[in-house]
Amino acid sequence: MAQNVTNVSQTEEVSSTRRVIAASSVGTLIEWYDFYIFGTLAKIISEQFFPKDNPTAALLATLATFAAGFVIRPFGALFFGRLGDLIGRKYTFLVTLVIMGGSTFAIGLVPGYKTIGFFAPAIVFVLRLLQGLALGGEYGGAATYVAEHSPAGQRGFWTSFIQTTATLGLFLALGVILIVRQTLGVETFSDWGWRIPFLLSALLVGVSVFIRMKMSESPMFVKMKKEGKISANPLAESFKQKDNLKMVLIALLGATAGQGVVWYTGQFYALSFLQNACNVEFVQSNMIISIALLIGTPFFIIFGALSDKIGRKYIMMAGMLVAVIAYRPIYTMMYNEADLKQKTEMVEKTTVEIKEAVKGTDNIITTVTKKTFADGTSYKETKKETIPLDEVKKAELAAAGKLKPETKKETTLPQSIYIKMVGLVLIQVIFVTMVYGPIAAFLVEIFPTRIRYTSMSLPYHIGNGVFGGLVPLISTRLVEATRPAPGLPPADPLAGLWYPILIASVSFVIGMLYISNKTNNMDVE
Amino acid sequence: MSAIKKLFGIVWSLMGIGIVPLVIMQAMKEIAAKPSEENWIFWSIVIVVLMPIIAFSLITFGVFALKGEYDTIE
Numbered sequence: 357m358a359q360n361v362t363n364v365s366q367t368e369e370v371s372s373t374r375r376v377i378a379a380s381s382v383g384t385l386i387e388w389y390d391f392y393i394f395g396t397l398a399k400i401i402s403e404q405f406f407p408k409d410n411p412t413a414a415l416l417a418t419l420a421t422f423a424a425g426f427v428i429r430p431f432g433a434l435f436f437g438r439l440g441d442l443i444g445r446k447y448t449f450l451v452t453l454v455i456m457g458g459s460t461f462a463i464g465l466v467p468g469y470k471t472i473g474f475f476a477p478a479i480v481f482v483l484r485l486l487q488g489l490a491l492g493g494e495y496g497g498a499a500t501y502v503a504e505h506s507p508a509g510q511r512g513f514w515t516s517f518i519q520t521t522a523t524l525g526l527f528l529a530l531g532v533i534l535i536v537r538q539t540l541g542v543e544t545f546s547d548w549g550w551r552i553p554f555l556l557s558a559l560l561v562g563v564s565v566f567i568r569m570k571m572s573e574s575p576m577f578v579k580m581k582k583e584g585k586i587s588a589n590p591l592a593e594s595f596k597q598k599d600n601l602k603m604v605l606i607a608l609l610g611a612t613a614g615q616g617v618v619w620y621t622g623q624f625y626a627l628s629f630l631q632n633a634c635n636v637e638f639v640q641s642n643m644i645i646s647i648a649l650l651i652g653t654p655f656f657i658i659f660g661a662l663s664d665k666i667g668r669k670y671i672m673m674a675g676m677l678v679a680v681i682a683y684r685p686i687y688t689m690m691y692n693e694a695d696l697k698q699k700t701e702m703v704e705k706t707t708v709e710i711k712e713a714v715k716g717t718d719n720i721i722t723t724v725t726k727k728t729f730a731d732g733t734s735y736k737e738t739k740k741e742t743i744p745l746d747e748v749k750k751a752e753l754a755a756a757g758k759l760k761p762e763t764k765k766e767t768t769l770p771q772s773i774y775i776k777m778v779g780l781v782l783i784q785v786i787f788v789t790m791v792y793g794p795i796a797a798f799l800v801e802i803f804p805t806r807i808r809y810t811s812m813s814l815p816y817h818i819g820n821g822v823f824g825g826l827v828p829l830i831s832t833r834l835v836e837a838t839r840p841a842p843g844l845p846p847a848d849p850l851a852g853l854w855y856p857i858l859i860a861s862v863s864f865v866i867g868m869l870y871i872s873n874k875t876n877n878m879d880v881e
Numbered sequence: 882m883s884a885i886k887k888l889f890g891i892v893w894s895l896m897g898i899g900i901v902p903l904v905i906m907q908a909m910k911e912i913a914a915k916p917s918e919e920n921w922i923f924w925s926i927v928i929v930v931l932m933p934i935i936a937f938s939l940i941t942f943g944v945f946a947l948k949g950e951y952d953t954i955e
Contacts, residue, residue, distance in 0.1 A: 598950070606951070822931060865889075866893075869885065869889060
C-alpha cells in the first residue's frame with residue numbers, strides 16, 4: 357500500500373515537472389524565434405527600414421543589430437533578474453514573453469522607410485531594443501524556474517530542455533522563413549512576405565502566455581517568501597558582496613564566455629562561412645544548418661543528463677577543448693569541399709547569358725554565367741551593372757569609382773558534398789551541446805535562491821551576448837585583415853576562427869583551474 | 882593546486898591590464914590608416930563594450946585568485 361502511494365506520488369511529481377518543462381520551454385523557444393527572425397531577415401529589414409543612402413538610418417541599422425544583442429541583453433538580465441528575485445519567477449518571465457511577442461508583432465506592422473520616412477527605422481530600433489531587453493530577462497527566469505522545480509540529481513536533465521530552445525528557436529526561425537519564402541516566391545517575400553514570420557509571433561506568444569498563466573510559482577521561491585528570506589536588494593547582494601561576485605566572475609570567464617563563442621561559431625558563423633566564404637546557395641546553406649541543428653538537438657539532453665552523473669564541469673570543458681582543437685581542421689574541410697579552384701570544370705557546359713534593360717534613367721546589364729563541375733557542383737554568377745544613360749553622370753560615377761557591378765555568387769553542392777557539409781556542421785553542433793547542455797544547471801547551482809535570477813542572468817548574457825554575439829563582427833574583421841586589396845580574396849579565409857579559439861582557450865584554462873565539478877543540493881539558503 | 886591558482890591570478894590580472902593599451906593603440910593605428918565610418922563603429926564597439934568587460938573581469942578575477950578566494954573550490 358505504502359509502495360503504491362509512493363509510486364503515485366512519484367508519477368505525479370514527474371508529470372508536474374514535465375508540465376513545467378513544456379510550458380517554460382515553449383515560451384523560451386518562441387522568444388528565441390522572435391529574436392532570430394530579425395537577425396535572419398537582417399538584409400531585407402535593412403532594405404525596408406534602413407536605406408544605405410541615409411547615413412543616420414544606416415547607423416541605426418548597425419546599432420539595432422549590435423545594441424539589442426550585446427548591450428541591452430545584460431541590462432534586461434539585470435532589470436528582470438532583480439524583478440524575478442523580488443516578486444517571483446513566474447510573473448517576471450510572463451512579462452518578458454509579452455514584451456518580446458508584442459515588439460516582434462509590431463515590427464511586422466511598421467510601414468517601410470518609403471512610407472513614413474525616418475520614423476520607420478526609429479520605431480524598429482526601439483522595438484529591437486525591447487526584444488533584447490525581454491530576451492535578457494527570459495532565459496534566467498526559465499532556467500531558474502525549471503531548476504527550482506526539478507528533483508535533486510536530475511537538474512541537468514530537466515534544465516537541458518530549456519537549453520534546446522535557443523537552437524530550436526533558430527531552427528524554427530529558419531524553417532518558417534524558408535517555407536514562407538518558397539511559398540510566396542522571392543520577390544513577394546522581399547516585398548511584404550517577410551512580415552509574416554513576425555506577425556506569426558502573436559499567435560505563438562498568445563498560446564504560450566495562456567499556458568504560462570496556468571503555472572504555479574517556483575516552490576523554492578514560495579518557501580523563501582513564506583520564511584521572509586527574500587533579498588531586499590538583489591543587485592547589491594549579487595554584485596557588491598565579494599562571495600557572490602567571485603562566483604559571477606568564475607561563471608563568466610570560466611564558462612559562459614567560452615560557451616558563448618562555441619555556440620555562435622557552431623551555428624551562426626558556420627552559416628555565414630557557408631554563404632560568404634564558400635558561396636553556398638541560400639536555401640542549401642540554410643538547409644545544411646537546419647538539418648545539423650535538428651540531428652544535434654537531442655545531444656543537449658544527453659549531455660544535460662550525463663552532467664547529473666559525472667558533473668557539469670568536465671563535459672563543458674571537454675566541449676571547449678575539442679572545439680578549440682577541431683575548428684580549423686573542420687573549416688578547412690568545409691572550405692576545400694566548396695572550393696571551385698580544386699574542381700574540374702566541364703567547360704562545354706558553361707553558359708553565359710547577357711540581358712540588357714532600361715529602367716528609369718539607367719541601363720541595366722545583367723550577365724549570368726553558369727558553370728558545371730565534374731563532381732556535380734554547379735555555380736551561378738550574376739553580375740548586375742547599373743549604368744546611367746546620362747553620359748555626364750556616368751563619367752562622374754566612373755571617376756568616383758562607383759560604377760562597380762554587383763556580383764552574386766551561388767554554388768550548389770552535389771548530394772555527397774552536401775551530406776559531408778551537414779556532417780561537418782553537426783560536429784560543431786555537438787560541441788555546442790556539450791558546452792551548452794549542462795550550463796543552466798551549472799549556473800543555477802552556484803548561486804543562492806534569493807539572488808539566483810539576477811546573479812545567473814548577467815554572466816549568461818554577457819558571455820552569450822557580448823563574447824558570443826561579437827563572433828560575426830570580430831571574425832569578419834579578422835578575415836578582412838588578411839585581404840591583400842579590395843576585391844581580392846582573403847589570404848586566410850579561416851582567420852576569423854582565431855577569436856573563438858582564443859576566448860574558448862582562456863575559458864577552458866580558467867574553468868579547469870577554478871570551477872568545481874561538484875554539484876550542490878540547491879536548498880533554500 | 883592553490884599555488885597554481887594564485888600564480889595564474891597574476892596572469893589574469895596582467896592580461897586585464899595589458900589589454901587596455903593594446904586595444905586602444907590598435908584602434909588608433911587602424912582609424913588613422915583608414916578613418917572610415919565602418920572602422921569607427923567597429924572600434925567603438927570593441928572599446929566601449931568588449932574591452933571594459935574583459936579588463937574589469939580579468940583584473941578583479943585575478944586579484945581574487947591571487948588572494949586565495951578560490952582556494953576552497955575543488
